[in-house]
Amino acid sequence: MRLAAVIDATVTIPGLKELAMYRSSASIPFAGRYRLIDFALSNIVNSNINSVGVFASQQSVSLMDHIGKGKSWDLDRRRNGLYFLPTSQREGDQLSVGSFAALEDHLNFFKKSTQPHIVVTSAFSISQLDYNDMLEKHLASGADITEAVRDGKCMKSYILSKELLMQMIKGFREKRVVSVEDVVNLKKKPYTFAQYEYEGYFVLINSMESYFNESMALLNEITWRQLFLPERPTYTKVKDEPPTKYMKGSNVKRSLVANGSLLEGEIRDSILSRAVEIGKNSKIEKCIIMQKCVIEENCDLLYVIADKDVLIKAGSVVHGTKEKPVVIRKGSVVSEGEEL
Amino acid sequence: MKKQMVAMLLAGGQGTRLKELTYTVAKPAIPFGGKYRIIDFPLSNCTNSEIHTVGVLTQYQPHLLHQYIGLGTPWDLDRRDGGVTMLPPYAEADGIKWYDGTANAIFQNMKFLEAHQPEYVLILSGDHIYKMNYMLMLDFHIKQQAAATISVIEVPWEEASRFGLMETDDQMQVTRFVEKPKDPKSNLASMGVYIFNYQKLKEYLARDAENEDSSHDFGKDIIPAMLEGNEKMAAYPYKGYWKDVGTVDSLWEANMDLLDLDSGLVLHDSAWRIFSSNPQLPPQVVTETCEIEESFINEGCIIEGKVRKSVISQDVHIKEGAEIDECVIMAGSVVGKGAQVRRAIITPDLDIPANFKLQKNDGAITLLTKETIENWEGSEDDAFSSSN
Numbered sequence: 001m002r003l004a005a006v007i008d009a010t011v012t013i014p015g016l017k018e019l020a021m022y023r024s025s026a027s028i029p030f031a032g033r034y035r036l037i038d039f040a041l042s043n044i045v046n047s048n049i050n051s052v053g054v055f056a057s058q059q060s061v062s063l064m065d066h067i068g069k070g071k072s073w074d075l076d077r078r079r080n081g082l083y084f085l086p087t088s089q090r091e092g093d094q095l096s097v098g099s100f101a102a103l104e105d106h107l108n109f110f111k112k113s114t115q116p117h118i119v120v121t122s123a124f125s126i127s128q129l130d131y132n133d134m135l136e137k138h139l140a141s142g143a144d145i146t147e148a149v150r151d152g153k154c155m156k157s158y159i160l161s162k163e164l165l166m167q168m169i170k171g172f173r174e175k176r177v178v179s180v181e182d183v184v185n186l187k188k189k190p191y192t193f194a195q196y197e198y199e200g201y202f203v204l205i206n207s208m209e210s211y212f213n214e215s216m217a218l219l220n221e222i223t224w225r226q227l228f229l230p231e232r233p234t235y236t237k238v239k240d241e242p243p244t245k246y247m248k249g250s251n252v253k254r255s256l257v258a259n260g261s262l263l264e265g266e267i268r269d270s271i272l273s274r275a276v277e278i279g280k281n282s283k284i285e286k287c288i289i290m291q292k293c294v295i296e297e298n299c300d301l302l303y304v305i306a307d308k309d310v311l312i313k314a315g316s317v318v319h320g321t322k323e324k325p326v327v328i329r330k331g332s333v334v335s336e337g338e339e340l
Numbered sequence: 341m342k343k344q345m346v347a348m349l350l351a352g353g354q355g356t357r358l359k360e361l362t363y364t365v366a367k368p369a370i371p372f373g374g375k376y377r378i379i380d381f382p383l384s385n386c387t388n389s390e391i392h393t394v395g396v397l398t399q400y401q402p403h404l405l406h407q408y409i410g411l412g413t414p415w416d417l418d419r420r421d422g423g424v425t426m427l428p429p430y431a432e433a434d435g436i437k438w439y440d441g442t443a444n445a446i447f448q449n450m451k452f453l454e455a456h457q458p459e460y461v462l463i464l465s466g467d468h469i470y471k472m473n474y475m476l477m478l479d480f481h482i483k484q485q486a487a488a489t490i491s492v493i494e495v496p497w498e499e500a501s502r503f504g505l506m507e508t509d510d511q512m513q514v515t516r517f518v519e520k521p522k523d524p525k526s527n528l529a530s531m532g533v534y535i536f537n538y539q540k541l542k543e544y545l546a547r548d549a550e551n552e553d554s555s556h557d558f559g560k561d562i563i564p565a566m567l568e569g570n571e572k573m574a575a576y577p578y579k580g581y582w583k584d585v586g587t588v589d590s591l592w593e594a595n596m597d598l599l600d601l602d603s604g605l606v607l608h609d610s611a612w613r614i615f616s617s618n619p620q621l622p623p624q625v626v627t628e629t630c631e632i633e634e635s636f637i638n639e640g641c642i643i644e645g646k647v648r649k650s651v652i653s654q655d656v657h658i659k660e661g662a663e664i665d666e667c668v669i670m671a672g673s674v675v676g677k678g679a680q681v682r683r684a685i686i687t688p689d690l691d692i693p694a695n696f697k698l699q700k701n702d703g704a705i706t707l708l709t710k711e712t713i714e715n716w717e718g719s720e721d722d723a724f725s726s727s728n
Contacts, residue, residue, distance in 0.1 A: 032623035033639070072620070221627070228622040238618035240414075242607035243374040243638040243652070245599075252632055256623040259375075259639050262608060272623075 001080075003135055004051040004115035004162070005044045008179075009037060009063060010089040010102045011122045015207035018327045019307060023062035024091065026123035028211075029290050029308070031218055031227070032271050033258035035066055036205065037123040038236045045073045046232045047131035049119065051080035053109045055102045059091040060084075072235045083109055097122040097156045098180025100172035103165075110166050118165050120180045121157040126214075127202040128232050134196045135159055143194035147184050150202040156181060164191075201226035212305065212325050215271055215288055219254055241274050249280060265295070279314065286322075304328065343422065345478060345535070346458040347391050348449070349382055350442050351466035352399030357587045360687060360709045366401045368466025369408060370591070371670045371688065373598055373607065374638040374653045376616045377408065378585060381471070382464045383415045383424075384614045389474040391462065393422030395452050397445045399438065402428050408617065415615045427452060441556030447545040453538065461541050463534040463558060469594045469605070470531070470582035471612050477576045478535055486574035487540040488566055490514065491533035493578050503529035504559050506575045514573040517563050528575055531582055534558060540571065581605040592685055592705045595651040595668040598636050621654055629660050638671075645675065659694075684708045 009026035019028045026037040037054070044052055052075060056063055069075070070082030087105040094102065098120040103110075110118070117138075119131050129148055138146035138159045145164075148155040158180050168175075168183065177183050187193060201223070203214040218224045228234065241260025246252060252267040260275035265282035272278075273290045279297035287304045295301065296314035303320035306312065307330040315336035320326035326340050334340065355367030362370065368379035379396075386394050394417060398405050405426075411417075412424030427449050429438050439445035446453075446463065453461065460481070462474055472491070481489040492506050507516040507526045517530075544562055548554050554561045567573060581604035585591040597603035607614055621640030626632060631646040640655040645662030653671040658664060661678040669675070669686040676694035684698055684706040696716060698706060706712070 221625075224622070224625060233620045234622065235620045238620075240613045240615050240618065242614070243636045244624065245608065246632045246635045246637065248634050250632070252626050253630060254628045255626050257626060257637075258623045260608065 001048070001050065001115055003047070003049045003117050003119055003131055003159075004080075004113045005049050005053070005119040005121065005131070006098065006103065007037065007040050007044075007052065007054045008094075008097050008099055008102060008120065008122050009054055009060070010057040010087055010091075010094045010099055011097055011124065012057075012092050012094060013124060013206055014092075014095075015209070016205070016211060018208065018329065019211075019305070020091065022330050024057060024060050026056075027063045027066050028205075029273055030126070030205075030211075030215065032256045032273050034234060034236045035123075036126070037063065037067065038234055039126040040121050040123050041067070041070075041073045041075075042232070042234045043121075043127065043129050044119065044131065045075065045235070046128075049131060050075065050077060051083075051113055051115055053083045053085050053106065055089075055099075055106065056084065056086050057089045057091045057094070057102075058086070060086055066237050068237070072237050074235075085109060094179075096179040096181040096185075098158065100169050100177070100179060103169050104172075107166070107169060110162055110169075113162065116162055117159055118162050119157065119159055120165070124205045125156045125202070126205065126227070127155060127157075127198065128200050128227070128229055129155065129157060129198055129202075131157075131159065134198075137196050138194065141194035142192070144191040145180070145184055146194045146196050148196045148198050150198050150200075153202075153204070154184075155198065155202060156204065158184060159196075208325075208327070209323070212288070216269070216286065218256060218271065219269055224256070239274055250278075265297075265299075273308075286325075288325075307331075310334070343393050343456045343458040345391055345460040345462055345474075346422075346453060346456050347382075347386050347394045347462040347464055347474070348446055348453075349379070349386075349394060349396045349464045349466055350445060351379060351396050351405060352402075352439055352445060353465070353467060354400040355467065355586060358591065359588060359707055360711070361588075361591075361685075361707065362401070364401060365404045366398065366466075367586075369401075369405050370585075371653055372469060372585070372591070373595060373614075374636050374651045376614060378469065379405070379409070379466045380415075380614050380616045381469055382466060383409075383412075383417070384612075384616075385470075385472050385474060386464075387415045387417065387615060388612050389472075391474060392417065392419050393456055393458075394424045395427045395449060396424060396466075397427045397439065397449065399429055399445070402426075414617045422456070425452065441554075441561075442558045443545055443548055443554075443562050444556035446541075447549050447556070450542065450545070453542075458538050461536045461538050463532075463536070465532040467586055468532065468582060468584055470578075471580065471614070472533070472578060472582075474533075474535075477533070477578075480576045481535045481574060484512070484574040485572060486513075487537050487571035488563070489535045489574040489576050490517075490563065491531045491578050492528040492575045493531055493582050495527050495529045497524065497527050500524035500527045500529065505529055508575045512575050512577065514567065514575050517559075517567060519559060528577070530559065531578060532559075533578075534563075535576075540566070544569075588685060588707050589705050592668055592683075595636075595685075596649070596666070598651055599634050599649055619654055627660075630658075645677075653688075681708065 027035045075082035085106045087102040145160045148157045244261040247264040258274040265278040267284045270287045282299040290308045295312045300317045303325040309331045313335045351368040355362045417424040597605045624641040630643045633648045636651045638654040642657045644660040645658040650667045659677045662675040665682045670688040672689040679696040
């Protein structure tokens with residue numbers, strides 16, 4: 001095992017603030033049954049890396065609840081496994097990946113790790129990147145730091161040696177750099193840089209617009225087949241939800257549907273998380289409906305992102321636009337005639 | 341450590357009436373409800389009833405069951421003290437003793453029970469679909485001051501003669517037990533769920549083991565022997581959904597009950613979850629071309645065709661133009677383009693070719709297997725096969 005991994009879950013995407021009011025940005029739901037961080041964690045375990053440090057900001061209860069001891073990713077080990085590392089960073093402090101201020105809080109993670117190389121990534125880069133292959137190319141290049149790129153676009157995932165990373169953490173204030181991403185973007189001397197060309201599914205969630213569009217893009221067969229590779233499964237916290245029930249009168253087309261839902265209305269071009277209820281004669285189109293939302297009868301929702309536990313009362317009409325979907329905050333109640 | 345109640349789950353049955361479904365797996369391991377295996381129900385009932393020590397007795401085709409149950413993690417039965425213990429037949433100095441009857445299976449595992457020293461033993465079987473709080477039954481058992489309590493359910497009089505029936509007095513004391521009588525005097529059927537005072541159970545099992553004429557069965561031998569011994573026996577009236585899924589028809593019916601709002605079988609109930617191993621599969625994908633009506637569909641499925649009144653397990657692909665009606669489809673199967681299947685149970689990992697047709701007019705339930713597919717002579721509309 002030559003690699004350990006760091007997921008910098010202290011990074012904040014300002015545009016996603018509406019969805020990160022009550023949770024860490026890394027635990028924002030995505031693709032129905034997942035949270036953003038599931039993709040980073042799954043890539044890591046699918047690359048046979050079994051030592052992972054998740055560096056979390058102060059607002060990390062939801063994240064901790066979601067990943068626990070890492071059992072769903074097979075990371076609950078006696079040796080190595082998952083390390084949940086809360087830092088002094090606040091949600092919003094931190095905008096780039098591999099924050100030295102955060103990593104500095106847990107220098108011991110690096111001191112104790114036996115792996116000579118480190119992957120540094122975040123929860124916002126969703127791909128099927130194989131870090132083992134990337135490490136081989138990194139070693140062959142002889143460079144100090146390798147960054148992954150897709151069609152010239154930076155994926156914000158990096159490999160460097162543990163020794164070099166620890167050196168950077170110790171000297172970052174003096175060198176006036178804030179993160180691994182910062183060092184790479186500035187092509188900071190005296191380090192040498194290489195790029196690893198990746199092909200395959202990749203999206204960077206960096207705004208509400210990209211969050212919504214990349215979610216909707218998953219309804220395209222070619223796209224979901226690229227992300228959901230049977231040989232590289234995406235793992236998430238297991239819930240014991242029963243299969244989804246399509247009730248009499250339901251009409252569901254072109255959608256991604258997680259388990260535990262009770263569907264009675266008309267649903268199209270939408271993404272439904274676990275345990276969602278859609279009432280009779282309700283029409284849901286181009287929406288993202290998160291876990292445990294209840295949409296009563298005769299509602300009409302178009303371009304809506306309903307966060308977890310939202311209750312939409314019977315007869316409500318909520319219309320957003322493609323450019324500006326309406327985001328309904330976690331736990332809110334929407335009644336008929338209410339302006340949003 | 342002394343336990344109040346330990347559960348012993350009889351999971352060694354073959355279930356021959358389920359035909360090909362049990363050729364390679366024991367009956368309790370048969371898939372149910374798009375996600376579960378039958379054994380998930382008694383195991384989850386134990387967990388939800390806060391019974392944390394469960395022995396699972398296996399014999400017929402045990403591999404998948406052992407692998408499936410593992411350490412018992414999905415049911416929260418991976419405990420430091422107790423938890424789930426798999427109890428297959430074992431060898432002793434004088435050879436291997438196969439389990440010979442339900443009572444004998446328990447008798448051969450007295451060492452397991454002795455180690456836990458329970459006050460009560462709960463005997464369960466792995467062939468029923470139901471949600472039951474065993475602790476309420478224990479409360480009843482204690483209140484009745486019974487030596488044994490048998491859980492019973494009211495069945496329709498016209499079906500009563502298919503069951504083992506308990507005749508009781510007005511205090512719910514069992515006066516007589518009759519196995520499948522032609523002329524039933526009671527419609528209280530035994531559910532195969534028993535609570536015994538451990539010391540009494542020990543005594544009667546030991547006596548039964550000495551009896552060469554005994555078939556070593558709880559229903560046929562132990563219960564009648566206890567009645568004859570004038571032990572206090574109570575019948576616990578269970579109300580709720582309960583179904584023996586011992587045949588292809590009843591397995592199909594129980595699955596269909598999931599779609600019937602009046603059946604009483606509800607799994608969307610977080611207060612009494614049925615736990616199961618959760619495979620990590622993506623959300624189900626339903627496409628532009630699909631039509632889904634009144635169905636129960638698990639994760640990992642791709643639905644492009646028409647689905648009506650069906651229960652579909654994980655990782656099933658229903659291709660465009662296929663029509664599925666009143667079917668139970670087990671995990672990993674693919675229904676080819678234009679195929680039509682009505683009233684069938686489709687066995688796991690089956691590849692149904694394009695344009696395959698299964699339409700019987702007698703309404704009988706078909707168990708669709710690899711063999712059915714291989715023997716299929718091709719569709720009549722197929723220009724190549726119909727030309728002489």
